[in-house]
Amino acid sequence: MYAQMVTSEATQDDPEKLAAFQARIDAGEKIEPKEWMPEGYRKTLIRQIGQHAHSEIVGQLPEGNWITRAPSLERKAILLAKVQDEAGHGLYLYCAAETLGVSRDELTEMLLDGRMKYSSIFNYPTLTWADMGAVGWLVDGAAIMNQVPLQRTSYGPYSRAMVRICKEESFHQRQGYHIMMKMAQGTSAQKKMAQDALNRFWYPSLMMFGPSDKDSVHSAQSMKWKIKMNTNDELRQKFVDQTVPQAEFLGLTVPDETLHWNDEKGGYDFAEPDWSEFFDVIKGNGPCNTERLAARNKAWDDGAWVRDGLMAHAEKKRTSKLAAE
């Protein structure tokens, strides 16, 4: 899940209009950009889609880190294609957010000055090549858990962006798992590296779904509006149930001594991540928060002359074409 702890905005609209709006959502209709919507719906969506888009963009950094050091030309090409997809996913989502009346530059600036967040997961470093495996397998795996149901979200442009993204996302997870398979079947040093990557990414991946339902104050309204389709704990449970057998297949150990199958509930019991660490990372104190934001700010500042230059060039061409007519 790339959107965590999205605050639901209270709404003060005409109760009759609100009821009619809710009826449309309950009937499974899609809400389209120019149609009436509660102010709270619009604002919550901007925050959630924006955070999701920012996560795709910032998420390029930990993987971009390994493009020049991929172990083979093929792996390099695959990783490059994956990181390019992440840029594409960010762009689809920014466009969806813009239909709600916020501009692309405003969204970017809110990321750069810290007013908007991105997923906590991207504040962890990628230390070895095995981390490229763990990120694809676990991080993209967790994202898919959240994104598949979001294809049915009530807001048309968001839903359509999710459909496109989900089509492309499966490649990301499979390439990651493939890296893990190679490493886990490799030399003992490689297997150790794979285990170490799982150890470091397991709990941060569980955190991606956001705090436990009992501490998640924003869920109810968002779920009523079909902006959020499942609770955090539901998705986390589904992720653990799916991932544990995959780890077993690799011959790796999930770093949780309490992990065991619970026949009664038909799922695994597992240890919660350290939530104080999660809140600390969200606040900006994770291992890479400063580095990530600095990289985005540098890219934006260094690219300013290109953006301005291309715009000036386009205007010049337009005026000279007009003059020639």
Added chain:
Amino acid sequence: MKHEWPLWEVFIRGQHGLNHRHVGSLHAPDAEMALKNARDVYTRRNEGVSIWVVEAQHITASSPSEKGPLYEPSESKVYRHPTFFDIPDEAGHM
């Protein structure tokens, strides 16, 4: 200078013989760059054989509040559909 690139809507013909279909939007300084960006953003997996881009501000859209007056009149004209007419089987395929 503070000047955001304009928004373009992207239409792609998926296969020969099909219509161009709206796939999304993007920002670009001019039409030429919009086409290049559309190729990178929307056709990474053989999704198309042809791209149209049009600056979003040039699109005129019907308003959601006009839904009733625009589309309701056709609801009562069921005779526009072939199934309205009962033709006996004996008449043969039609």
